[in-house]
Amino acid sequence: MRPFVALLFRAAIMPGHRELTARRNRPTMEAPYRRCPHEKNETLARQSLPNPGCPPLPRGHTFSSPRRGSHTPEMKILHTSDWHLGRTLYGRKRYEEYEAFLDWLAETIRDNGIDVLVVAGDVFDTTAPGNRAQELYYRFLCRAASLCCRHVVVISGNHDSPSFLDAPKELLKALEVHVTGSPSGNPEDEVLVLRNGQGVPELIVCAVPHLRDRDIRTAEAGESIEDKERKLLDGIRDHYASVAACAEGKRRELGGAIPLVATGHLFAAGGRTVEGDGVRELYVGSLAHVDAGIFPPCFDYVALGHLHVPQKVSGSEMVRYSGSPLPMGFGEAKQQKSVCVAEFGGRETSVRLVPVPVFQQLEQIRGGWDRISGRIFELASQGSRAWLEVVYDGNEILGDLRERLEEAVGNTAMEVLRVKNTGAVERALAQTLEEETLDDLDEDDVFRRCLEANRVPEDQHAELFAAYREAVLSLLERGGQPEQGGRHED
Ligand SMILES: [Mn+2]
Numbered sequence: 001m002r003p004f005v006a007l008l009f010r011a012a013i014m015p016g017h018r019e020l021t022a023r024r025n026r027p028t029m030e031a032p033y034r035r036c037p038h039e040k041n042e043t044l045a046r047q048s049l050p051n052p053g054c055p056p057l058p059r060g061h062t063f064s065s066p067r068r069g070s071h072t073p074e075m076k077i078l079h080t081s082d083w084h085l086g087r088t089l090y091g092r093k094r095y096e097e098y099e100a101f102l103d104w105l106a107e108t109i110r111d112n113g114i115d116v117l118v119v120a121g122d123v124f125d126t127t128a129p130g131n132r133a134q135e136l137y138y139r140f141l142c143r144a145a146s147l148c149c150r151h152v153v154v155i156s157g158n159h160d161s162p163s164f165l166d167a168p169k170e171l172l173k174a175l176e177v178h179v180t181g182s183p184s185g186n187p188e189d190e191v192l193v194l195r196n197g198q199g200v201p202e203l204i205v206c207a208v209p210h211l212r213d214r215d216i217r218t219a220e221a222g223e224s225i226e227d228k229e230r231k232l233l234d235g236i237r238d239h240y241a242s243v244a245a246c247a248e249g250k251r252r253e254l255g256g257a258i259p260l261v262a263t264g265h266l267f268a269a270g271g272r273t274v275e276g277d278g279v280r281e282l283y284v285g286s287l288a289h290v291d292a293g294i295f296p297p298c299f300d301y302v303a304l305g306h307l308h309v310p311q312k313v314s315g316s317e318m319v320r321y322s323g324s325p326l327p328m329g330f331g332e333a334k335q336q337k338s339v340c341v342a343e344f345g346g347r348e349t350s351v352r353l354v355p356v357p358v359f360q361q362l363e364q365i366r367g368g369w370d371r372i373s374g375r376i377f378e379l380a381s382q383g384s385r386a387w388l389e390v391v392y393d394g395n396e397i398l399g400d401l402r403e404r405l406e407e408a409v410g411n412t413a414m415e416v417l418r419v420k421n422t423g424a425v426e427r428a429l430a431q432t433l434e435e436e437t438l439d440d441l442d443e444d445d446v447f448r449r450c451l452e453a454n455r456v457p458e459d460q461h462a463e464l465f466a467a468y469r470e471a472v473l474s475l476l477e478r479g480g481q482p483e484q485g486g487r488h489e490d
Contacts, residue, residue, distance in 0.1 A: 074343060074345030075115045077118055077203070077342050078105075078116075078117050078118070078340070078354075079320070081121055081306070082122040082157065082305050082325075083098070084124065085124050085129060089387065092387065095132055096359075097359040101326060102143075104356065104357060104359075109144065112341060112354070114148065115196075115202070115203075116151045117144060118152075118261070120263050120265060120304055121159075124159060125159055128161065129164070141175060145177070150176060150196065152177040152178070153207050155179075155265060156182065157265040161181075162212075166179060178205075180208070181209060187243040190206055190208055193250060203260075204250060204259070205261050206244065206299070207263050209265065210306075211239055213232060213473070216239060236294060241296060243262070244296035247298070259349070261299065261303060262299045262303070263304070264305070265306050267306055268289060268307075269290060269314075270314065274308070291314075299319075300349055301344075303322070304319065304321045305321065308324040309321070309332075310338050317351055318342075318351065323338065326359070326360075330418070361387070363379070365389070365390050367393065368394030368395070369396065376388075376409060380414065383413070384413065387417050388417065389417060
């Protein structure tokens, strides 16, 4: 909620600004060859050494599919997304967790001999990330450049400011970090031919960023919501078709058997989300979920971002969401987070999931007081350092719930980040909504309350709601300008 209020405020005081994007991107890169110690020893690099901090791979987590034609040298890409650097949890900063994750990622790249890293959007949580979040990003990119990973491909997500990501683009190119913040209008700009140390093309990446409504759809007066949605989906489909055609053309020119990977930051139909995972609707029409069929069959692997639960799309092993590496909320606390490693070469393409260790335990404890205090005691006896969300739903009136909790975690390393009292009595008294804070509501809830409070007739709700969503999205997507005197440390 707070960023949203800040955005509204910004919109009120700042004149609208347009993103100017002129790209003169050479799609073909000549890579200076960097070696990491693992690369000197092929056998070692291929052993995929397990990370000591990382639990063993769950069984059955390797998938493969036959490849068209035989392939040139083996190559491995690591696909991750939705880092949301700068994200807070009920006001708690998470920089240590992010630092630990990025350290782990660098080790995983090195230990698995990764050639190309793909970050499929939502690098940052806000369009104007704080200094510390930026520092984490740039420091990591620098480190990645010193590893065996020859190229890094970064695209924007719906949380990122395209112009903010694009700003250091030329500079980052020197480190073989290829950034696509927003589409330029020329599909060729999104098609990257990545070459190995000998200048031999090893991978073609269609680095398609999050396609914003204004990037692909021309608005016309008097359009219905359905018209808008249809145009949007057509626009996304056309976009992928044209970059794919361009990539295939390049592949032919270069002599054939080079793996082709595409990226995307969108909501695929049938995708799974979890309550409280912070996945924001992308477009005004909530049905603008794309069918996996929009990805032309020439792609050997499609690296997606946006959904925070790791998953494949429409049963295809090769069209995947890596999911976020950290749980974005307590609702995801029990979920195993992972990154994807796709290997090309020989006769098959295979994908496996590498589980991300838990850097900060999160736990939601729900129940009556006995259950809550029992679990806290149990965790304390294990020396837990968990962050807790406590949901009290007992029948007893507990006016001193907070005090009890403070006492219970007092001498432990645990912290209670959030308390929710949804007990029977509280529910009965709910008309006053005393326990409710802005943390409980998202911007849609607030608008719904507003409609109710002003007794707006129900038949007008849908239209007003659509107009409101449009305004909210355009605010959220207006990237670029750091706030004046605003949140610098977010
Ligand atoms: Mn995201």
